[in-house]
Amino acid sequence: MADLPPPVQGPTAKEKKYDRQLRLWGATGQAALENSHILLLNAGPGVVGLETLKNLVLPGIGQFTIQDSALVSEADLGVNFFLEEEHLGGFRAEHTCNLLKELNPDVQGGFITEPIETFLNTPESLKPYTLIIATAPIRPEHLAKLSAHANTSLVPLFYTHSVGFYSHFSIHLPPKFPIVDTHPDVETTSDLRLVKPWPELVQFAMEKTNGIDTMDHEDHGHIPYLCLILYYLEEWKKEHDGQVPQNFQEKTAFRTLISKAARTDAPEGGEENFEEAVGAVLKSLNPPEASSSVLSIFQTEECQNLSTDSPTFWVIANAIGRFYTKYGVLPLPGTVPDMKARSGEYVQLQNVYKNKARKDVAEVLDNVRSLESQLQRKKPVEEKDVEAFCKNAAHIKLVHGRPFHIVQQGNPIKWGNQAKTAVEALTSVYPESLIPLYFAFLAWDDFVAKHSKDSLAGAPKLPGETDPETDGYEVVGIALKIMDDLIKEAGAVVEDTDYSDLKTKVRQYAEELVRAGGAELHNISALAGGLVSQEVIKVITEQYVPVDNTAVFDGVKSKSSIIRV
């Protein structure tokens, strides 16, 4: 009887629809998105917030809610894609919500037409949301309320501007925001332990290189390059007091040693496995030490002093910290790059790495279990989480979330321990920082805080709405003062010529912002909406590395900068 074909599990309808993104953040990332409920506090022309939501509804967040008290005006139709003529005069929150929902039947959407003042004054009104996005213009006292909520509830807060050719956003994350799955570049992830091999690996390399000089061409040309490096390292050590190559010069010499050992009379000409070995020497002979940022995670208060209800991340981090203290290396990731080799031998080599990785995971898991019983934790940490952590241990990241700047009447912006780096960025020629654009946005907010359209402190008046010249003069003045305050706070001295260049830059940014008169350009809002939604996805899935903590985009020069505030 013929072999029955193995049962095929074709993709589900959901897997088909989300195929192109599941290849990036996988089923766990997708599940996290589906459990989220995002609140958008929409204001101004309102485009950047909706373009952000569009890029979140499409990949399938769980729920969104739009708070927006504006009525649909003619001007909305020229800039906002999620409104139609028949909606004129209706609530913008309602109609944009409905048209957004059309994009993905799996997403729930809701809206609130109540003004932001009363909405924020209602107790617990922010409670249902797992992430909040606020758009400018917004009164500083409202933004401060949201910031306080982000502090106490640990709900991530985004704040974004899109004005004319420029955009900005800042992220307020919880003070300790760990990421295990950072998706590092494949090039940087290989950890082969060639200078610190374990006995099974040494044994394997010895077997495969046994009689290397007398092997026939076929065998010689198929020795996996890892074994070649290990073999020639032993040869090298004999001549160098048992030391592996230490510096660039020695590594180059070692490379030559391998290169000379390749046979030139093989039928194919050269030997690909030797070429691979030569190519790998420089990057694979570094001692497998953990990076300082990973070590500092082990030193964090949360990691050192575990409690019964510590988040899983810290329990595993502590367990891996113990492993590191004991062995001086992190658990082995266990992946082997592809290389010239025979199928069977390559699979054997993979198993040598996989078995060691499994052993390391088992030891870390033991540490975890003993911590759990010491701490009397109720819910055991899942084994797959320990596995994932061990695999990415060298690349885990801890983001230190913090509040961003909110303008306050009469008080200068405080930069604290970021002041020095901000001034360095300001005066750096290459790479040129767009921090003057950030000053202009802060000045824009300051102007909005001071001016109302009417005397009743109703809708804010936006710079340049009616009188760009007068408003421009004022915004430029505020922006320059923000720069001066920063330089003063940092205790820095800026040379006269540099300072006058900086003044010109700040003035130009401020004037170009005011030119827009509070208008959003659809392109810039779509671009900023792309950036913000991408960061929201990283924060919700706890994958990749989010911006720390402010970004600006300059649509005149088509450049961006990251600023730490």
Place this chain on the structure above:
Amino acid sequence: MAEVLESSQPIGSMDSRAKWKYLDNILTRTGPFTDEDFPCGEGAIESLSRAKVLVIGAGGLGCEILKNLALSGFQDIHVIDMDTIDVSNLNRQFLFRHADVGKYKADVAAKFVEKRVKGVKITPYCGKIQDKDEEYYMQFSLIVCGLDSIEARRWINATLVSMFDDTDSDSLKPLIDGGTEGFKGQARVILPTITSCIECQLDMHAPRAAVPLCTLATIPRQPQHCIEWAHIIAWEEERKDITLDTDDSEHITWLFQKALKRAQEFNIAGVTYSMTQGVVKNIIPAIASTNAIIAASSCNEAFKIATGGSNPFLGTPGADNYMMYTGDDSIYTYTFEHEKKPDCPVCGNLARPLKVDQRFTLEEFLDGLAERPESQLKKPSIRTEGKSLYYQSPPSLEEQTRPNLFKKLNELVEEGEEVVITDPAIPGQFKYKLRFS
């Protein structure tokens, strides 16, 4: 008189501009960076609404581009796409709904945006860009591309470069090109013959190295090797008479089972249905956010150009023309001037030096052209000044030149000799100077 009124009425009438209140702040005011010649006010409004734009591609980027252009004040937009809608498009191609699966992208996208943004005219063409001739492309003032194929980009690039006539400034068609892959992307502006062109920049997009056939046939090590074996070797051996359709799930299932069986024979783990599909269709991960960023950046440049310099644009001679974007680790953009190559086979006039192994046969050399980052030619024909070395067609010439395929290069050409290579996929000819190594 009547004529003037007719053309200026929709523009000058205050009623019709109410919708463009925000846009008009930019169009009717100057800023610190605006070009001296910027026709602030009426002129900018007119130049924008009269611009005829062609959008190539109505997929992930194309949907965004159409929306962005319509809401930037462009009123006459054409769009070309040959594809129909697939369910896996719906996670980002937001102009399509489940009920649209199977319909032409260009048609559905054009109708949707026309309905949503009143006053914009979008003319779809469901077919290949190669169906159209110079006369067709000449009608546009600029072209925005959102493509996933290098070949199509090279074709339109070469076409636009060859159309340029330096006695006619209308023949200069700015080409704005966006591309994405996962969290990465790029947006660039090409002014044919003035800035570097797509062909000059070809080595920025090196093709993935192919796995040698002997690895697939005898020593597979990775699950992907087993899938490629099923795709390239097993299908050819067992289902030769059936044309492989990578959208047919029965075909993918067959390949998956073949690959899985082979993987089991070699103890290789990791073959899945999704991986099979990914390898066979060469699937590139794609998400809404990156497409939004790159499409918007492209349209922002289109807007700056079409308004006559409401602000400086990429591609201004001597300025940056290329923005690279990476979003997986924080956000990083690198905006720079990619310089024109004097030996570019499309926009330059010098023969490009090409290092070759003189012991290679002509066939090996020609096969290698597909993978070399600077050439990437799949069906090359080659001649020297004096003789035809190999022609893919017509059949009589192919037959006549075929014996040359098996000769060594040094039997056919001299060191330093110039050869001309043509390929049906790209208009024009590629001049190379062969250097033996």
